[in-house]
Amino acid sequence: MEPVVQIKDVQEVAKDVVVVPNRHVQLVPNIGVIGGRHAVLVVDTGMGPRNAETVLAFAADYAQGRKLYLTTTHFHPEHAMGAQSFAGEATYLVNQAQADDLAQKGPGYIEMFKGLGEGVARQLEGVEFVQPDIVYDEAYDLDLGGRVVRLQATGRAHSRGDQVVKVTDADVLFTGDLVETGQFAIFPWFPPYDTDVSGVRWLAVMQRLAADAPQVVVPGHGDVGGAQLLADVHDYLELLRHETWARRDSAMSEQTMVEEIEALMIERHPEWEGRDWIGKGVRCLCSERLTTTDRHL
Template identity: 70%
Template sequence: MSDYPYADPLVDLADVQELARDLVVIPNRNVDLVPNIGLIGGTRAVLVVDTGLGPRNAEQVLRFATSYANGRRLYLTTTHFHPEHASGAQVFAGEATYLLNTAQADDLATKGEGYLGMFRQLGEPVARELEGVRIPVPDQTYDGTYELDLGGRTVQLRPTGRAHSKGDQVITVPDAGVLFTGDLAETDQFAIFPWFPPYDVDVSGIRWIEVLNRLTAENHQTVVPGHGATGNPQLLAQVRDYLVELRDETWRRRDTGMPEETTAAEIRTLMIERHPDWRLPEWIDRGVSCLCAEQP
C-alpha cells in the first residue's frame, strides 16, 4: 500500500461556520478527502449534507447533528457517491432518513465497492477510515427536484445529470441564497476528473460546463463547494471558465493530431502558469484525457 502524503482525512468540528439562520458548515479546512459538510435546519427537522470518509468521521457528524437538531427530526443526503462524501451513511441508519436521487443510488450500487477498493489503495490512513464500510441503501429516492420541508424552510435537492459523476446533485436553500455543489465546484484547486477507463467514464467535461452555466445563471449568494473555502458567489463562474479553458486548449491540440501525452504535458504547464496558487494539478491530465474522448 502506498504512503499517504497528506494530513489524515478527519472531520474537525473546531471551526463550524454559520452561513445563515439555522444553517452551518463543518469546513474541510483544506484537508484532502474531507468534504465541506452542511447542516440546514427548520422548525421541525435538520438536513445533513454529506458524511465524511467512513464510519468514524460520520459518527462525529451524527453526534454533532443530533446535538444541533435538539430533538428535531434528522435527514441525510449526499452530493454524490464518492467515498469522502457518502461512505459514512450507514452510521445514520435508524437515526436519519437518507434521501437520494435515483442516479446516485445507482452509482452507489454499481460502483460503490470499486471506489472503496480504489480509495483503500491510497494509503493506510484512508484504508483505516474505510474499515467496516457497507454500501448504503437510501430510504427514499427521487427523480427531478425533491422539495424537503424542514418546517418554515424548504430545501431543494436537485439532480444535475451527468457531470463530475452520473449522480451529481446540488442542494439549494432558497431563503438563504445558499448552494451546496459537491465536487462540481471546489475552491482554488483543479477540477477533479474521475476518468478511469474502462471502469468509470461517466465524468463529462462538456456536460459539466453546461451544468455550471445553469447554476451560475441562478445568482446564488453563497456557494458551499465540495472542498475548499466557502462563500464566494463567483466560484461557479471561475470553475466554469477553467473547464472552458481546459476544453478549448485540449480540443485545439487534439484537432491538429497532437498525441494525447504531449497535449496533456503542454496543457498541464499552461494551466499551472495560469493558476499558480491552485492545488492538485495531477487532475489536469485526467481532464485532458476525458475531453480528448468527447466530441462537441
C-alpha cells in the same frame, strides 16, 4: 494527514445553516447542516462510519430534538460512504442516478481509495452499504418546517449522479465536487473502470448554476465563497475544453497535449492544488471530442 472530520471552526453561513469546514485536509469534505422549525438536513457524511458518527453526533446536538434527514452530493467515499451510521437515526434521501452509482461502483471505489494510504484504508474499514429511504428522479423539495430545501440532480458531470442542495430562502448552494475552491476540477477519469465524468456536461451544469448567482456557495472542498466560485470553475472548464479540442483537431499526440495544457493551466493558476487532475481532464475531453466528431461523420 489522515482524512478525519473534526468539529472545529464551524461556520454559520446563514440563519440555521452551518458548515463544518474541511480545514483543507485532503479527502475531507465540507459538511452542511441545514435547519428548519421541525427538521434538520445533513449534507454529506465524511469518509467511513467513524467520521459519520462524529457528524451524526454534531447534527443531533445541533438539531435539539428536531427530526434528522441525510443527503449526499454524490457517491464518492468521502461524501457518502458513512451513511450506515445514520441508519435508524435519520431519513436518507438521494437521486436515482446517485443511488445507482453507489450500488454499481461503490465497492470498487472503496478498494481503489484504500490504495491511497493506510489512513484512508482505516477510515474505510467496516463500510456497509445501506438503501436510501427516499429516492427521487430529478428534484425533491424537502420541507424542514418554514424552510423548503431543494435537492436537484444535475445530470452527469463530475459523476453520473451529482446533486446540488439549494437553501432557497437563504440563497445558499451546496455543490459537492462540482466546485472546489483553489483546486483544479477533479476529473475521476479512470478507464476502463469509470469514465462517467463528462467535461462537456459539467460545463453546461456550471452555466446553469452560475446563472442563478447564489450569494453563498459551499464547495465540496475548500473555502466557502460566493458566485465567483461558480464562474471560476466554468471559466476553467471552458478554457480546458477549448485548448484540448484545438489540439485534438490538429492531430497532436495526447501526451503532448497534456504537457502543453498542464503548463498553460499552471501558469494561469499557480496557486491552485490538484495539478494531476488537469491531464485527466484533457484525456476525458479528448474522448468526448472523438465522440462528438464521430457523430458528424
